Amino acid sequence: MPVPPDLTAAVSIRGLMKRFGDNIAVNGLSLDIPVGSFYGLVGPNGAGKTTTLNMVTGLLKPDGGMAVILGNDVWTDVNAAKRVIGVMPQPEQIFDRLTGLQLLIYCGMLRGMPRTQAMQRAGDLLRAFDLTAAENIMVADYSAGMTKKICLACAMIHSPRILVLDEPFESVDPVSSANLKDILIEYVATGGTVIISSHVMALVEKMCTHVAIINRGVVCAAGTVEQVAAGEDLEDRFLELVGGRHDAAHIGWLNGGAR
Template sequence: MSDEAQPPRMTAQTAMVPPPDPQAAVSIRALVKCYRGRPAVNALSLDIPRGSFYGIVGPNGAGKTTTLNMMTGLLMPDSGKVMILGRDVWSDVDTAKRVIGVMPQGDQIFDRLTGLQLLVYSGMLRRMPRSEALGRARDLLEAFDLTDAGGKRVCDYSSGMTKKICLATAMIHSPRLLVLDEPFESVDPVSSANLKDILAEYVDTGGTVVISSHVMALVERMCTHVAIIDHGLVRADGTVAQVAAGEDLEDRFLELVGGRHQAKRIAWLNGSGSEEDQETE
């Protein structure tokens, strides 16, 4: 039976958890993280195939960012296991991080550097010779339409430009796995299209991209696979077609996570104006 013909796999917390899959790009088993006694991630298990463009979606507070941080060695889990390309992340974090590219947020970079300086610095942190880092930085600036901004300080960039330079810092060491949290937020349509082309080409060369996003249409259009997370658990995962199950992905998402209700009418919110306004017209 082909992937497209198989039903989506519905995941529930069970007593018996299979071992991680060393062939997967990312294999997560029974991952747990609690804050003040409350689980943000609740025994979550997930396999992300190599060479996939994988979307992770869920409502606010579902545990997406916490999961990504534990997956990439940025946040230690309370329990559970994560393997990246067959390597246990938390038994050797430094080795795992060498094959991962994580897009930082705008407040996590040295924004007093110029775009070129920031990329060169990021490359040299990865133990690249300066000349190699400089060459790659210039290639990335051109690819991201930032060549003219390469000499400007990042703190003077627009929000969309900042998003692009953050993504470029994650790619400079040519990682095998890219992890991107809301990569297209605040990016204009033209730049967004260019970024999508770059990421699609990266996947075509054998790389794996994992993105979190709130934009269902983008995930449905770009991703090969998707996982829907809610309350720290995977509600469904598989190919986009499997999870959508013949529906629009957004409708399927709402069906699985719930929470949609009829909008409350606000009596004073009247687009035609108040009675007093109408009397004075």
């Protein structure tokens, strides 16, 4: 008998399927993400991580299976699911001709907040992300790190119970990255759940409490970081599970200067 979803989990996925033409992107994937966890999804390019997150967050309808958010089926009531989730947009998905303050107020009001509440929360987030000096500058003129921070602030303004972040530290400088990590760790400490997709094993091993290794649309291993690593370095364990590592090919002309 199929295992029923865990209604106490932050996210419970059962048999999720998605096909694009002849390509099976997600192939019967099942996973439970506990409430209050900092959960890492790792896998090679094309493993199905982003497709899975898009189906879980109501952005992409699955071909089969189910995703349950805090006990409620996502696709039975997509709007209800979206109210408790904060999805960090990619820089190309935001209105970057707005100022940082305008963008946050817009995101808050889009979530149904009164303008005064959206303004108050926008100010709080700008201070928390050290963006107060840039609040009246167009987001198009932000640095990569500043843009990542304003994108995360957009996902947090409605105080979601679950944050879903796809490669949040990509192209971010070390100082901005450290600030983002501090805010996320504090959010988890208050009972929030963070789901992060990343290729950086060292970051996942350091920050996450749990991890799932995904390859070819299925879960290869899942559990606490210690359980999945099984006494090894997480990156070595990852390569062991997904394969693909090979001896460097000998290139005769690539000789480091020897003639």
